[in-house]
Amino acid sequence: MFEKSVAELGRALKAREISAVELARVFLDRIDRHKDLNAFLDVRADVTLAQARAADARLAKGDATPLTGVPVAHKDIFVTRDFPSTASSRILEGYMSPFDATVVERLKDAGMVALGKLNCDEFAMGSSNENSHYGNVLNPWDRTAVPGGSSGGSAAAVAARIAPAATATDTGGSIREPAAFSGVTGIKPTYGRASRWGMIAFASSLDQAGIMTRSAEDAALIFNAMLGFDPKDSTSVERDAEDYTRSLNLDLKGLRLGVPKEFFGKGLHADVEKAVREALAEYVKLGARLVDISLPNAALGIPVYYVIAPAECSSNLSRFDGVRYGHRAGNYADLVDMIKKSRSEGFGPEPKRRILIGTYVLSHGYYDAYYIQAQKVRRIIADEFQRAFRECDLIAGPVTTSVAFGFGEKAADPVAMYLSDLYTIPGSLAGIPGMSIPCGFGAKNRPVGLQLMANYFDEARLLGAAHRYQQATDWHLRVPPAAKE
Amino acid sequence: MALTLSDVMRIAHLARIEVTDTEARQTLGQLNDIFKLIEQLQSVDTSGIEPMAHPLGGSQRLREDEVVPTDNRSEHMKNAPAQQDGLFLVPKVIE
Numbered sequence: 001m002f003e004k005s006v007a008e009l010g011r012a013l014k015a016r017e018i019s020a021v022e023l024a025r026v027f028l029d030r031i032d033r034h035k036d037l038n039a040f041l042d043v044r045a046d047v048t049l050a051q052a053r054a055a056d057a058r059l060a061k062g063d064a065t066p067l068t069g070v071p072v073a074h075k076d077i078f079v080t081r082d083f084p085s086t087a088s089s090r091i092l093e094g095y096m097s098p099f100d101a102t103v104v105e106r107l108k109d110a111g112m113v114a115l116g117k118l119n120c121d122e123f124a125m126g127s128s129n130e131n132s133h134y135g136n137v138l139n140p141w142d143r144t145a146v147p148g149g150s151s152g153g154s155a156a157a158v159a160a161r162i163a164p165a166a167t168a169t170d171t172g173g174s175i176r177e178p179a180a181f182s183g184v185t186g187i188k189p190t191y192g193r194a195s196r197w198g199m200i201a202f203a204s205s206l207d208q209a210g211i212m213t214r215s216a217e218d219a220a221l222i223f224n225a226m227l228g229f230d231p232k233d234s235t236s237v238e239r240d241a242e243d244y245t246r247s248l249n250l251d252l253k254g255l256r257l258g259v260p261k262e263f264f265g266k267g268l269h270a271d272v273e274k275a276v277r278e279a280l281a282e283y284v285k286l287g288a289r290l291v292d293i294s295l296p297n298a299a300l301g302i303p304v305y306y307v308i309a310p311a312e313c314s315s316n317l318s319r320f321d322g323v324r325y326g327h328r329a330g331n332y333a334d335l336v337d338m339i340k341k342s343r344s345e346g347f348g349p350e351p352k353r354r355i356l357i358g359t360y361v362l363s364h365g366y367y368d369a370y371y372i373q374a375q376k377v378r379r380i381i382a383d384e385f386q387r388a389f390r391e392c393d394l395i396a397g398p399v400t401t402s403v404a405f406g407f408g409e410k411a412a413d414p415v416a417m418y419l420s421d422l423y424t425i426p427g428s429l430a431g432i433p434g435m436s437i438p439c440g441f442g443a444k445n446r447p448v449g450l451q452l453m454a455n456y457f458d459e460a461r462l463l464g465a466a467h468r469y470q471q472a473t474d475w476h477l478r479v480p481p482a483a484k485e
Numbered sequence: 486m487a488l489t490l491s492d493v494m495r496i497a498h499l500a501r502i503e504v505t506d507t508e509a510r511q512t513l514g515q516l517n518d519i520f521k522l523i524e525q526l527q528s529v530d531t532s533g534i535e536p537m538a539h540p541l542g543g544s545q546r547l548r549e550d551e552v553v554p555t556d557n558r559s560e561h562m563k564n565a566p567a568q569q570d571g572l573f574l575v576p577k578v579i580e
Contacts, residue, residue: 343502
């Protein structure tokens with residue numbers, strides 16, 4: 001049962017081949033047997049089983065959605081009433097939210113059963129999940145490799161088949177990069193499609209929720225329940241609800257697939273390039289046409305991102321002061337000392353680094369030179385995407401320069417780690433939807449992801465193109481050794 | 486442009502993060518590496534370009550100013566590190 005997709009599980013539940021409670025027990029048992037991966041931070045069987053019983057009641061009444069009774073796990077960036085919400089930080093250890101994030105609430109309303117909370121980089125800051133206060137997540141394909149970050153727990157849980165789907169968030173690549181490293185399907189929608197209400201904020205003009213699944217079809221099904229206007233999020237986009245499954249049978253004949261030459265330059269490893277080129281050739285076989293495009297300033301995405309994201313993070317994380325919630329230091333002299341010590345003890349090295357960078361670029365005398373200049377270059381990059389989309393329907397290329405790297409390989413050098421997001425950051429800055437789908441294996445038999453990007457609000461076509469590829473290939477059905485245990 | 490140790494101490498104070506001298510020295514090297522990366526932006530000609538604060542532009546949506554219930558004080562107080570009579574306790578700030 002655990003090998004089935006979300007779509008298949010939904011059908012099996014509706015046909016009463018299995019009950020939601022039985023299914024929840026299957027996955028709770030698998031979570032327990034795969035504790036060594038450290039994908040989960042919190043599991044509460046009583047909560048999960050209560051939600052499963054409610055799902056069974058809905059199924060019995062005939063009041064079910066295609067997702068009712070299907071389990072899902074949540075990245076610990078989404079606040080939840082039923083599980084602690086920590087953002088993988090010491091500063092929020094044990095924090096119990098008085099409300100559910102909108103994304104969590106919507107999936108609950110659709111009848112999905114929450115399996116627990118997933119490990120990630122602290123405050124979603126990182127590309128390897130090595131920045132969690134609660135330890136590393138292991139890559140199910142190779143336990144010596146990182147699963148990617150920041151949504152490392154989400155990627156590992158879906159890859160190891162200990163959750164059929166997992167919520168995730170993407171600020172500069174935190175869905176696509178771990179999806180690529182762990183061999184699963186991961187998609188971030190257009191900025192503003194998923195509500196940010198209850199998503200612990202990192203960089204608000206970039207943060208966007210998405211989903212990790214085994215297939216594009218599953219992602220489309222979940223998007224139907226998860227996305228949509230939320231009055232509680234001031235940057236939520238007001239648009240009519242959509243059926244994201246409507247283009248799954250997209251005709252690829254004549255589809256113009258833009259291939260940015262800047263994504264195949266120096267730095268791209270040969271094994272990744274080979275798998276990605278083969279995927280492009282498969283698209284040609286399926287009827288698509290490759291179009292050479294250029295995103296001349298894409299590489300500047302990294303410096304732009306490391307001004308804007310830290311600036312917004314330094315502002316967002318100023319709320320953690322040890323007064324209303326979160327860690328408070330034990331010994332202090334006065335109020336300022338209490339706040340300083342609480343923050344110093346509560347935040348790990350990466351959030352501290354980014355808070356310091358952000359504080360500096362926003363400080364008097366540097367604001368125009370750094371922050372405003374970065375926002376201007378951000379527009380240059382976003383405009384280049386718009387020019388590219390005049391010549392093509394979707395953009396395709398690698399997600400990462402290499403397959404998953406080993407623990408400790410980049411941890412000591414923040415700049416080397418930051419360069420991991422070279423191909424994912426530009427799309428995040430523009431705010432367009434992007435996804436990673438498995439397209440082969442590279443060095444040490446570690447997975448490679450194909451990145452597909454679409455213009456604003458074109459998720460249905462993006463998912464359709466991914467689905468057609470997954471009908472023609474079986475990379476997304478490959479299972480890591482850990483899943484068989 | 487390179488940061489100095491006193492810059493790091495000043496920023497850390499502004500950010501309300503306590504750093505020891507050893508930590509500051511370590512952080513200094515890392516921040517300077519990161520700023521080297523960021524310096525690339527200085528050479529980009531951005532004359533006539535509007536800063537992009539938000540992917541979809543436009544103005545902030547406002548809601549009607551209506552009263553909505555927020556009657557969950559006790560739930561919000563549950564996470565407070567120190568409290569008394571429904572108030573958050575902090576060290577004395579006014580003599």
